[in-house]
Amino acid sequence: MIPSSAFLALAIVLFVLGVAAFFVKKDLLTQFMAVEVMLNAGNLAFLSLAGRAGKAEAQVIVFFVLTVAAAEAVVGLAIILHYFRQRKSVRTEDVDGLKG
Amino acid sequence: MDWVIFGILAFLCVGSVAAMIFSRNPAHNALLLVLCFASLGGVFGLLDAPFAAVVQVIVYSGAIMVLFLFAVMTINLKKGQARERKRKIYAASMILAAVLLVELAIVARKAFWPAAESVPAGAPAEPVGIGHLLFTRYLYPFEITSILLIAALVGALVMAGKKESA
Amino acid sequence: MAGFFWLIPFFPLAGAAALILFGSKMSRKAVSATACLSVLASFLLSLAGKVELLGTSGASAPLAKTLSGWISSGGFSAPLAFVFDPLTAVMCLVVSGVGFLIHVYSAGYMAEERSYARYFGLLNLFMFFMLVLVMASNIVVMFVGWEGVGLCSYLLIGFWFERPAAAKAGMKAFVVNRIGDAGFLLGMLLLILAVGVPGFTEINAAAAGGRLAPGLATLAAVLLFVGAVGKSAQIPLYVWLPDAMEGPTPVSALIHAATMVTAGVYMVARLNGLYSASPAASSVVAWTGAVTAVFAATMALVQTDIKKVLAYSTISQIGTMFIGCGVGAYAAGIFHLTTHAFFKSLLFLAAGSVIHALAGEQDIRKMGGLRTALPKTFPAFLVGAMAISGLPLLSGFFSKDAILAGAFASGKYAVWFLGLAGAVLTAFYMFRLVFLTFFGESRQGEGTRRPLHESPGIMTTPLIILAVLSAVAGFVGLPAVFGERVDLFGRFLKPVLGAAERPLPAAAEWNLILVSMIAAAGGLFLAYLFYLRYPLIPGRLARRLPWLYKILVGKYYVDEFYDAAFVRPAVRSAGFIYDRIDLKIIDGAIDGSAAAVNVAGKGFSRLQTGLVKDYALAFLLGVVLFLGFLFIGAR
Numbered sequence: 001m002i003p004s005s006a007f008l009a010l011a012i013v014l015f016v017l018g019v020a021a022f023f024v025k026k027d028l029l030t031q032f033m034a035v036e037v038m039l040n041a042g043n044l045a046f047l048s049l050a051g052r053a054g055k056a057e058a059q060v061i062v063f064f065v066l067t068v069a070a071a072e073a074v075v076g077l078a079i080i081l082h083y084f085r086q087r088k089s090v091r092t093e094d095v096d097g098l099k100g
Numbered sequence: 101m102d103w104v105i106f107g108i109l110a111f112l113c114v115g116s117v118a119a120m121i122f123s124r125n126p127a128h129n130a131l132l133l134v135l136c137f138a139s140l141g142g143v144f145g146l147l148d149a150p151f152a153a154v155v156q157v158i159v160y161s162g163a164i165m166v167l168f169l170f171a172v173m174t175i176n177l178k179k180g181q182a183r184e185r186k187r188k189i190y191a192a193s194m195i196l197a198a199v200l201l202v203e204l205a206i207v208a209r210k211a212f213w214p215a216a217e218s219v220p221a222g223a224p225a226e227p228v229g230i231g232h233l234l235f236t237r238y239l240y241p242f243e244i245t246s247i248l249l250i251a252a253l254v255g256a257l258v259m260a261g262k263k264e265s266a
Numbered sequence: 267m268a269g270f271f272w273l274i275p276f277f278p279l280a281g282a283a284a285l286i287l288f289g290s291k292m293s294r295k296a297v298s299a300t301a302c303l304s305v306l307a308s309f310l311l312s313l314a315g316k317v318e319l320l321g322t323s324g325a326s327a328p329l330a331k332t333l334s335g336w337i338s339s340g341g342f343s344a345p346l347a348f349v350f351d352p353l354t355a356v357m358c359l360v361v362s363g364v365g366f367l368i369h370v371y372s373a374g375y376m377a378e379e380r381s382y383a384r385y386f387g388l389l390n391l392f393m394f395f396m397l398v399l400v401m402a403s404n405i406v407v408m409f410v411g412w413e414g415v416g417l418c419s420y421l422l423i424g425f426w427f428e429r430p431a432a433a434k435a436g437m438k439a440f441v442v443n444r445i446g447d448a449g450f451l452l453g454m455l456l457l458i459l460a461v462g463v464p465g466f467t468e469i470n471a472a473a474a475g476g477r478l479a480p481g482l483a484t485l486a487a488v489l490l491f492v493g494a495v496g497k498s499a500q501i502p503l504y505v506w507l508p509d510a511m512e513g514p515t516p517v518s519a520l521i522h523a524a525t526m527v528t529a530g531v532y533m534v535a536r537l538n539g540l541y542s543a544s545p546a547a548s549s550v551v552a553w554t555g556a557v558t559a560v561f562a563a564t565m566a567l568v569q570t571d572i573k574k575v576l577a578y579s580t581i582s583q584i585g586t587m588f589i590g591c592g593v594g595a596y597a598a599g600i601f602h603l604t605t606h607a608f609f610k611s612l613l614f615l616a617a618g619s620v621i622h623a624l625a626g627e628q629d630i631r632k633m634g635g636l637r638t639a640l641p642k643t644f645p646a647f648l649v650g651a652m653a654i655s656g657l658p659l660l661s662g663f664f665s666k667d668a669i670l671a672g673a674f675a676s677g678k679y680a681v682w683f684l685g686l687a688g689a690v691l692t693a694f695y696m697f698r699l700v701f702l703t704f705f706g707e708s709r710q711g712e713g714t715r716r717p718l719h720e721s722p723g724i725m726t727t728p729l730i731i732l733a734v735l736s737a738v739a740g741f742v743g744l745p746a747v748f749g750e751r752v753d754l755f756g757r758f759l760k761p762v763l764g765a766a767e768r769p770l771p772a773a774a775e776w777n778l779i780l781v782s783m784i785a786a787a788g789g790l791f792l793a794y795l796f797y798l799r800y801p802l803i804p805g806r807l808a809r810r811l812p813w814l815y816k817i818l819v820g821k822y823y824v825d826e827f828y829d830a831a832f833v834r835p836a837v838r839s840a841g842f843i844y845d846r847i848d849l850k851i852i853d854g855a856i857d858g859s860a861a862a863v864n865v866a867g868k869g870f871s872r873l874q875t876g877l878v879k880d881y882a883l884a885f886l887l888g889v890v891l892f893l894g895f896l897f898i899g900a901r
Contacts, residue, residue: 002106007147008208010110016201017117022882023193024121029171030129031878036164037117037133040140043156047147055148056229060238062144062152063230066159067245071252073164077171078256084175097876193879196886203893210897 007048015041026091028080032073039069106146112139126172130165137161151227271315271350272331274358275397277307282390289383298373301386305369305393309362316355320758330403337406344464349403353762356600357400357532360607364524365393367728371615372516374724375622379514385425389520392418396525400532404464405454408533412450412497415526416443422521423513435509442506446496453489456482457540470539478543487540487547491554494530498584500558505825507581511573515618518573523580523614524607531584531603534591538763542594552592552673556684559585561822563691567698568818571628572617575699579654580610582688586669589685595672596763597756601743602665604755608739609653609662612732616647619721619729620703630699635708639718644704646729651700653736655693656786661740667782668743674778686785693789701797 018037025031043062050058116136120129137160144153234242281304289297315329329350337344350358369389376385395418399411417440424436458464460482461472473483494500499507510522521527534541534551541548559582566578583606590599621628623640637644653662666689673682720726743755796803808815817823873880 002102002146004147005208006106007143009205010113010143012201012204012208013114014117016197016204017114017121019200019886020194020197021117021121023190023197023879027126028878029168029175030120030126033120033129033133033168036160037120037136040137040156040160043152044140044143047144047149047152050147050149056233059149059152059230060233062149063155063234064238064241064245066155068248070159070164071248073167074252074256075259077167078259081171081174082259193883193886196883196890199890200886200893203890203897207893207897 004048008045011041011045011048014038014044028083028091032076032080036069036073039065102146106143109139109142109146112136113143126175127169130168130172133168134161134165137165151230271311271329272333272348272401274308274311274315274362275348275394275401277304277311278390278393278397280304282387282394285383285387285390289387292383294377294382297383297386298369301390302366302369302373304390305362305366308393308397309359309366312355312358312362315350316359319350319352319355342458342462342464344404344406346407347403347465348398348401348407349466350401351762352759353532353535353600354401356604356759358397360604361393361396361400361525364607364611364732365396365520367731368516368520368524368611368615371519371618371725371728372514374722375516375618376514381425385422385514388418388421388425389517392422392521392526396529399529403466405457405466405469406464408536409450409454412493412529412533413447415521415529416440416447416497419443419510419521419526422517423510425513425517429512432512435506435512439506439510442503443496446493446503448493449489449491449496450493453486453491453493456486456489460486466536470537473537473540473543476543478540480544483540484544484546487537487544488550490533490537490540491530491547491551494533494588495554498527498530498588499581500530500554500585500588501561502824504558504562504581505828508574508577508821511571511577515573515614515621518577519611519614519618522577523610527580527584528587528603528607531587531591531599534588535596535600535763538591538596541591542764548592548594549678550592551588552678552681555585555588555590555592556681556688557585558582559589559688560684560691561585563688563695564818565821566695567691568815570631572620572630572633572699572703573614573628575630575695576610576613576617579613579692579696582692583610583654586666586685586688589673589681590669593669593673593676593678593681595669595676597759598665598668598672600759600763601668601755602662605653605661605665605736605739608732609650609736612646612650612729612736613654615725615729615732616643616650619643619725620647622721622725623718630702632709633703634706635704636718637704640704640720642720642726643729646726646733647704648700649733649736651696655696655790656689656782657693657790658783658786659740661736661738663782663786664740664743667779670782671775671778674774686781689782690785690789693786694793697790697793698797701793705798706801 015038018034018041021034021037022031025034043065046061046065047058113136116132116139120132120136123129123132138157141153141157141161144156281300284300285292285297292300318329330347331349332345332347334346335343336346369386372385372389376382379385392415395411395414397411399408399415402408402411420436420440420443423439424433426432427436454464457469460478461469463469472478478486496503507522507527511518513522541551562578562581562585566575566582569575569578583602587599587602587606590596590602620633620636620640620643623636623643624633627633649660653660656663656666666685670682670685670689673679673685820826873884
């Protein structure tokens with residue numbers, strides 16, 4: 001049997017990779033994808049930590065996280081599209097309207 | 101046997117994310133992530149969570165990433181935008197990410213390593229059980245989540261529908 | 267009727283309030299009428315009170331009234347309470363009577379003045395405070411009056427405040443007074459601590475009954491006397507009085523001759539129990555008075571401003587009053603206070619008449635021969651001069667003699683001698699003033715020669731009244747040699763002030779009277795020689811002894827000494843503190859903290875780059891730190 005620590009390790013690695021991806025990429029869209037990676041890593045962590053009696057609850061949590069992530073993706077992408085229409089670019093470095 | 105499957109799936113996950121980091125093509129990034137999430141669905145299966153596995157594949161890699169692909173196609177990003185000036189933030193973030201990795205490892209080790217507990221035996225949770233939970237104990241969050249989805253839907257429609265923003 | 271005696275101070279207070287609030291809208295006649303009538307009311311009420319006191323011949327307890335509680339904390343209470351005993355009666359009559367005459371005079375003298383209402387309002391306010399001072403039955407209420415008259419004095423000296431000299435003089439008076447008041451305050455607190463009650467009867471009884479430690483009694487008495495030195499312009503705090511002549515002449519007459527400056531004498535007399543219990547303090551009083559009497563008289567010898575001569579004369583005369591109090595002859599001191607009020611205010615008002623006639627000239631070197639031009643002012647002035655010089659049968663003769671006799675009787679012969687010297691000098695400089703001003707050829711410059719007119723009746727009538735008083739007031743205080751029963755004044759005051767120390771044998775007393783008469787005559791004769799007969803003598807003397815002349819004219823350079831020793835260092839240190847501490851440190855700290863906030867704000871706003879990655883980095887950093895602290899650090 002595979003120890004749950006292995007799964008946890010996988011989750012941690014995925015999460016940190018997601019963080020790295022977020023900081024490396026220069027376009028908004030790909031950065032958004034990195035956020036999704038991080039969310040999934042969290043899901044995996046939840047599942048791997050579920051004990052004998054908590055399997056159902058863990059999946060419920062995953063369900064909710066997933067749903068919310070879907071909603072978030074929808075709205076986020078709408079915003080990005082909107083922004084793109086205005087500026088014709090999704091380079092992160094140019095998004096500094098909140099400066100100051 | 102399990103270890104092999106786990107190894108393959110884990111390799112696929114991590115590898116696709118790593119490839120995504122180094123690839124400059126947004127379409128490639130999205131496709132790589134589809135692969136990642138699908139593998140992750142397999143990992144969920146290894147964890148005796150069939151419902152989560154299926155939902156993951158259907159919704160995440162099947163719907164959300166497809167959405168991303170649509171966005172990529174719409175935006176029509178230029179391939180491989182050259183890296184502009186190196187900024188200090190790049191180094192700082194890499195360092196911090198490494199530190200984070202170490203920290204999380206320490207946390208995990210402290211919490212779980214001595215008892216190398218395997219995935220507990222027992223029957224995998226049936227979807228029926230999950231449904232039962234959703235409609236009793238977690239009814240409230242369930243309903244709110246559905247409202248959330250509607251809100252997202254409407255919001256996206258409104259925003260994407262505008263031509264020139266006011 | 268006399269049960270309402272406590273109303274005495276409040277008539278002028280009402281007058282002051284009305285004039286200050288509404289004076290600018292009242293006609294000139296209404297203003298002066300309000301002011302004069304309020305003082306007249308006080309005078310009449312005082313008279314009624316005195317009559318009542320005379321009737322009971324002081325056997326019963328004096329009139330007393332507590333208006334309301336005031337300070338009450340712990341076991342100590344200082345009520346707002348007045349008393350009307352013989353001493354208060356005398357003071358009230360003098361203050362309100364002379365005050366009334368001066369108010370009437372002012373109506374004429376200040377007729378051209380723009381701030382008519384302010385003048386009379388302040389004058390009435392002063393009357394209120396002075397009456398409170400003399401009617402107080404405890405030392406705290408007296409202090410209220412004490413401070414109040416100081417305030418009014420400052421306001422009236424600087425009445426023409428647009429003139430820098432007047433403003434400075436007012437400031438000087440107030441500051442010097444303050445120094446004295448610090449002593450008064452300390453003495454007052456000491457007494458309250460020792461006796462527990464601020465009332466005069468209690469304090470005097472405690473002192474007389476020996477319940478005060480001798481050192482303490484002396485210390486308190488001396489400290490209070492420091493206050494008197496300031497208020498009554500004795501050495502070393504007299505320097506403000508000559509400068510105070512910048513104020514209007516009626517003010518000089520009222521405040522700086524007849525009433526406020528005598529408050530110190532009143533205070534010593536009121537606390538006679540305390541001063542009698544401490545021979546050391548009484549010596550201080552007597553010697554200070556004696557030295558001041560002579561010292562000031564020497565400066566009056568060479569002054570050329572008519573008002574300044576009178577100012578130094580006042581300082582000298584008050585010194586004489588303190589001689590009286592210091593040797594235990596309190597009644598004599600008060601007697602001289604009374605007669606001095608009459609003839610000194612007379613002299614000031616007459617001088618005002620002269621100045622008025624000469625359209626503002628005050629330098630006696632530019633006067634002369636005014637005898638004929640001012641037929642009413644001249645005799646009045648002459649009577650005043652004769653009275654102050656102690657010419658026989660006039661009031662000053664009797665009062666001064668009473669003091670000198672008291673000094674001699676108490677065995678303090680040095681003090682007596684100084685008093686006598688002061689009398690000689692007084693006669694000399696007063697008649698110098700008379701001769702230079704009214705006799706001889708007119709020395710007005712060609713350009714200023716204009717038709718001289720006598721002052722109007724409203725000004726000369728008070729002069730005449732005061733002249734009469736200066737002449738005959740002495741007869742209420744005839745010395746014992748004429749018979750024990752004849753000293754009405756002393757007997758009236760006996761319940762409060764006690765009897766004189768040791769009566770002199772009749773022969774000694776007659777001898778003393780003779781000596782005084784010779785002294786006065788001598789002074790007069792010398793003045794006649796120097797200024798009428800051989801007018802060249804003063805000039806020649808000045809050239810023979812230039813150093814002496816310079817010192818006298820330079821007023822012994824006391825003002826310059828104070829300036830260098832106290833004023834300039836104070837101003838310099840204040841400037842230093844202002845620059846280094848106020849501007850640099852305090853302002854700097856505040857400006858600095860504002861600037862620091864500014865800089866910090868600008869610095870922090872640089873964090874807001876608007877870029878998502880930077881914000882995300884901040885998140886990451888926060889998470890890393892949080893994890894580090896929570897799970898790893900806190901083991």
